[in-house]
Amino acid sequence: MVRLITHNILACHVKGCTSNNFPLQLQGVQIELREAEFNPEFLKTFLPKIEWKALVDTAKEARDTSLPLEQPEMLDDEFLKNLHHVLLEIHIEEGTMICPNCKHNYPISNGIPNMLLAEHEVG
Amino acid sequence: MAPPSVTSATISKEPGVYEDEFVHDIYERIAPHFSSTRYKPWPVIASFLSNLPAGRVWTIGLDKSLNLLKIAKNAGGVSREVVRANVLDQPWREGAFDYAISIATIHHLATHERRKQAVKRLLQSVSPNHGRVLIYVWAVEQDDLSKREIPVDELQPGGKDVFVPWVLPDPNADKTQVFNRYYHMFAKGELTQLVSEASEEMGLQVGTKNSDAQTGIELKQDGWERSNYYVELHRWSI
Numbered sequence: 508m509v510r511l512i513t514h515n516i517l518a519c520h521v522k523g524c525t526s527n528n529f530p531l532q533l534q535g536v537q538i539e540l541r542e543a544e545f546n547p548e549f550l551k552t553f554l555p556k557i558e559w560k561a562l563v564d565t566a567k568e569a570r571d572t573s574l575p576l577e578q579p580e581m582l583d584d585e586f587l588k589n590l591h592h593v594l595l596e597i598h599i600e601e602g603t604m605i606c607p608n609c610k611h612n613y614p615i616s617n618g619i620p621n622m623l624l625a626e627h628e629v630g
Numbered sequence: 631m632a633p634p635s636v637t638s639a640t641i642s643k644e645p646g647v648y649e650d651e652f653v654h655d656i657y658e659r660i661a662p663h664f665s666s667t668r669y670k671p672w673p674v675i676a677s678f679l680s681n682l683p684a685g686r687v688w689t690i691g692l693d694k695s696l697n698l699l700k701i702a703k704n705a706g707g708v709s710r711e712v713v714r715a716n717v718l719d720q721p722w723r724e725g726a727f728d729y730a731i732s733i734a735t736i737h738h739l740a741t742h743e744r745r746k747q748a749v750k751r752l753l754q755s756v757s758p759n760h761g762r763v764l765i766y767v768w769a770v771e772q773d774d775l776s777k778r779e780i781p782v783d784e785l786q787p788g789g790k791d792v793f794v795p796w797v798l799p800d801p802n803a804d805k806t807q808v809f810n811r812y813y814h815m816f817a818k819g820e821l822t823q824l825v826s827e828a829s830e831e832m833g834l835q836v837g838t839k840n841s842d843a844q845t846g847i848e849l850k851q852d853g854w855e856r857s858n859y860y861v862e863l864h865r866w867s868i
């Protein structure tokens with residue numbers, strides 16, 4: 508499974524593709540929702556590490572529009588529960604991640620993203 | 631019958647092709663048996679892990695072997711995140727991690743340059759301000775308990791290239807299959823030397839945090855445990 512907390516750090520690494528290479532766009536994805544234990548301390552630890560705009564955009568591609576465009580200053584329960592759902596309960600099982608810059612396709616199969624490149628694509 | 635022994639290896643092909651044949655293809659084939667023989671982490675690794683903030687860690691496993699990843703994804707009934715990638719590549723945002731651990735991996739790379747590249751990737755993957763990296767590789771100096779006879783005929787100062795057999799039982803027949811995996815066994819001091827070179831090429835000063843440099847790494851631990859050398863590195867920036 509690729510959850511969006513993991514997707515939020517994946518970036519294209521094709522040779523020469525060094526700007527606008529993040530976040531990878533989801534296409535043709537199969538999603539499974541699985542409940543996870545709600546842990547506010549975990550979420551507060553990770554919030555500063557998240558690239559917020561990337562997360563909001565990717566959540567939309569996964570058909571979830573519960574997150575605000577700007578990170579709120581007050582972390583109320585409703586916000587944390589939405590964040591919990593987006594980061595930890597949306598599992599991408601199948602599909603493709605596409606680099607916004609060079610359009611390289613990274614497939615996801617059986618919940619495992621394949622970031623391997625061919626020899627000539629490696630930087 | 632005596633178990634097959636460790637023999638000297640010569641890298642006879644382009645290193646990437648050589649690693650595919652003598653490392654990657656073998657792990658794809660032995661994955662379930664190999665995984666079933668892994669029980670618990672070595673003490674240095676267990677101690678490193680026990681110092682992480684409990685309940686506030688997100689762990690992602692990286693490997694090139696799809697079959698090992700499929701096992702890692704659910705091993706022990708725990709669901710984990712795994713990513714298929716090459717340790718020579720950087721498929722993440724730089725500095726995204728707080729910790730990185732590389733266990734028994736870098737010694738499967740067939741040249742000094744490639745091993746250095748893997749160290750650089752680890753250092754790049756963690757925060758320049760507080761990232762911590764633990765690296766574990768096989769040592770020429772073996773534990774008596776390992777029962778491995780290492781050929782000492784031509785001890786190279788820069789370590790030793792060897793084949794280490796993996797004996798795969800065949801459940802349907804009274805016979806076994808032997809796979810010779812390529813290893814670079816590290817000489818004493820070679821791992822710290824590799825780290826110094828990687829750091830220098832990245833513009834990182836090796837030593838404790840000081841105001842003479844913008845950024846660097848501190849060697850927190852440097853030792854030998856159960857036939858392996860290990861280092862723990864802490865990144866710092868002013």
Ligand SMILES: [Zn+2]
Pocket residue numbers: 519520521524528606607608609610611
């Ligand atoms: Zn790209």
